[in-house]
Amino acid sequence: MKSKPRHIFFFFTYLWLFSCKESSLSSNDSLLALIPLLGASANASVCPKSTLPSDIYLANTVVSASANVSGFSDPKKAINGVCGSGELAGSLDVYALETTGAGASMVLSWGGRTVKNVPDSIDFIIYDNSFRISGDTNTYAMDPSVIQVSRDGSIYCGFNPSYTAGSINLLTSWTKFGGLRPVYYNMTTNPLSNEDLFISTGIPFLLGGGDGFDLDDLDPNDPNDVNCDTTAANDIKTNGFKFVKITSASNVINPATSTNFPWPPGSYNGSDIDGVVARELQ
Numbered sequence: 001m002k003s004k005p006r007h008i009f010f011f012f013t014y015l016w017l018f019s020c021k022e023s024s025l026s027s028n029d030s031l032l033a034l035i036p037l038l039g040a041s042a043n044a045s046v047c048p049k050s051t052l053p054s055d056i057y058l059a060n061t062v063v064s065a066s067a068n069v070s071g072f073s074d075p076k077k078a079i080n081g082v083c084g085s086g087e088l089a090g091s092l093d094v095y096a097l098e099t100t101g102a103g104a105s106m107v108l109s110w111g112g113r114t115v116k117n118v119p120d121s122i123d124f125i126i127y128d129n130s131f132r133i134s135g136d137t138n139t140y141a142m143d144p145s146v147i148q149v150s151r152d153g154s155i156y157c158g159f160n161p162s163y164t165a166g167s168i169n170l171l172t173s174w175t176k177f178g179g180l181r182p183v184y185y186n187m188t189t190n191p192l193s194n195e196d197l198f199i200s201t202g203i204p205f206l207l208g209g210g211d212g213f214d215l216d217d218l219d220p221n222d223p224n225d226v227n228c229d230t231t232a233a234n235d236i237k238t239n240g241f242k243f244v245k246i247t248s249a250s251n252v253i254n255p256a257t258s259t260n261f262p263w264p265p266g267s268y269n270g271s272d273i274d275g276v277v278a279r280e281l282q
Contacts, residue, residue, distance in 0.1 A: 047083035047188040048093055056187070056194050057115075058082070059108035059276040063153070063243060065095065067103035069269040072096035078108060078273040082127045084183025084190070084209055090129030090141070090272070091183065097145075097248045097270035099263060104251035104270050107153070107243055114240040115149075115278040122198060122212035126178030126246065127185070127274040138171045142264055143179035143271040144249035146224065147213055149241040156245055157228035157236055160219035163254055168264045171204070177211065177249060179271045184209040198279050210277075215241070223255045244276055 052058060058079060065075035078095040085091045098104045115124055130142040144163075148156035161176040174180055185192050185208030197208040206212055219225075220233040248270030249261035263270075 047091075047186055048081035049187055052081050053187055053191070056081075056197075057110070057278040057281050059110055059244065059278070061109045061111045063107040063109050065106040067096060067098045067106070067270070069096035069098065069103075072269070072272065075106065078106065078275060080275075081187050082183065082185050082208075082210075082275040082277070083188070084127065084186045084274065085129070085131070086184055086186075087132050087182050090131045091186075091274050092129075094129050094272040094274045096272050097246070099248050099250040099267075099270045100260075101251070105245060105247040106273065107245045108276055109243050110278065110281055112242065113281045114151075114242055115244075116240045116280040116282050117215040117237055118279045121279055122206075122214045123280075124244065124276060124278045125197060125206065125208070125210040125212050126276055127183045127210040128179035129183065129272045129274055130180060131182050133169065139167070139169050140171055140180065140182065141266055142169065142171075142174070142181075143267060144174050144261065144264070145178035145271040146247045146249050146252045146261075147176075147178050148224075148226065148245040148247070149215070149218070149236060150226075150243040150245065151232075151236055151239065151241050153243050154226075155228055155232045156226040156243075157218045157220060157233045158222040158225050159213060159217050160222035161249075162256065163249075163261055168262055176213075176217070178213075178246060179249075180211050181205060182209050183274060194277065194279070197277055224252055240282065246271060246273060246276075 062075045075095045083091045083093040128143050130140045133141045148158040150156045159176040164173045166173050199207040218233045220230045250263035254261045
């Protein structure tokens with residue numbers, strides 16, 4: 001995980017300082033002043049919902065997952081709904097991948113259903129838990145992930161992502177990766193419809209945040225594809241896919257350097273998966 005629990009520490013520090021500081025406020029006034037903070041703390045525990053929204057096309061099946069990051073090792077966290085925390089914080093309701101090895105990847109599906117290729121639209125969204133770390137809206141604590149899709153679970157085609165050497169926390173340094181953008185969608189505190197999630201608020205952000213992928217951008221020449229060729233890629237573009245594979249970029253070779261993609265500082269594990277949502281299913 002990235003260093004995200006700091007807001008919890010500051011919250012309790014504030015409570016301690018508040019209780020120790022001399023004040024002319026009455027006890028009732030003090031309690032009233034604390035209500036907003038207590039409410040914010042309570043809201044953090046109401047997501048995910050026990051019943052998922054039926055109109056959100058979440059990946060709902062864990063096909064494979066072997067990471068064992070302490071405190072974040074439950075793969076069901078990747079399919080139990082999206083609990084984004086906005087621009088300046090990341091959700092803790094996530095499944096954390098490793099940075100290298102078999103635990104650096106996981107595969108999800110929609111229980112046998114197929115994600116369609118919707119004309120003139122992104123087709124699915126990857127939700128991680130990135131957040132902005134400076135006043136510059138291009139600088140984020142991020143978990144870049146390489147995304148590949150498959151119809152049969154053995155042939156995986158990707159999007160040929162690229163990294164431009166430079167500041168590793170700059171959004172513009174990474175192209176066609178998951179795990180870059182913050183997540184605004186929270187199915188409890190910021191409920192949105194499936195259609196809303198795919199609304200663009202201007203390049204490169206979506207209304208509900210996360211990183212969108214268009215099947216028309218599949219690249220059969222991606223050197224990290226698994227058994228993919230032009231025929232397989234076109235088959236997915238025409239008929240959709242059933243499986244999505246998410247891999248921490250640190251476990252994937254950067255074809256530009258023949259070494260693994262770099263990993264942003266401040267994370268002791270790989271990508272943190274909050275969920276995947278499809279535009280349309282069949």
